[in-house]
Amino acid sequence: MSVYDYEYTSIEHRPVSLSEYRGKVLLIVNTASKCGFTPQYKGLEELYQTYKDRGLVVIGFPCNQFMDQEPGDEAEISEFCSVRYGVTFPLSQKVEVRDENAIPLYGYLTAQKGFRGLGKGLKAKSMELMLKGRYKDGFEDAQIKWNFTKFLVDREGRVAARYEPTVEPGDMTGDIETLLSGGAV
Numbered sequence: 001m002s003v004y005d006y007e008y009t010s011i012e013h014r015p016v017s018l019s020e021y022r023g024k025v026l027l028i029v030n031t032a033s034k035c036g037f038t039p040q041y042k043g044l045e046e047l048y049q050t051y052k053d054r055g056l057v058v059i060g061f062p063c064n065q066f067m068d069q070e071p072g073d074e075a076e077i078s079e080f081c082s083v084r085y086g087v088t089f090p091l092s093q094k095v096e097v098r099d100e101n102a103i104p105l106y107g108y109l110t111a112q113k114g115f116r117g118l119g120k121g122l123k124a125k126s127m128e129l130m131l132k133g134r135y136k137d138g139f140e141d142a143q144i145k146w147n148f149t150k151f152l153v154d155r156e157g158r159v160a161a162r163y164e165p166t167v168e169p170g171d172m173t174g175d176i177e178t179l180l181s182g183g184a185v
Helices: 040-054 074-085 104-112 122-140 169-180
Strands: 007-009 015-017 025-031 056-062 150-153 159-163
Touching (some): 040 169, 056 074, 150 169
Antiparallel strands (some): 007 015, 025 150
């Protein structure tokens, strides 16, 4: 199996098979409009604009599972993303990315690259405290913990890396360039 075996519904309600992106490098991210990490939309769009001609596709998956931080409908989400952050990369309809109602794509992504912590620094530590309180024994499981968890997929459809919300889009540039050049991360 690969990421190409999955599909999603676009924010415009069109079915999209990920096989349409065969041979591209994908950056798949669950997003929200009212989150402390929402400004990452700007960095995601910058990555998309910088690398789309070399084969990068960013795909946003709006999700309202984390403290109701994506309450709008598809039209509101689309307008917010384009007006506030100039987003031109593809977006899905609003989805769930964890627990029993997670879309199959996210079950696959998290099975391929599990959770390995939030990193270092004050932001990571404070987020870790909040999430340990929220998930208790489930804190260490592979599931998505919060908005703006990012998965980088190579040109063969293999999940190459997972980045937690505390990782800024610009911090992934080296890995993206490596995959675009045919290397492995």
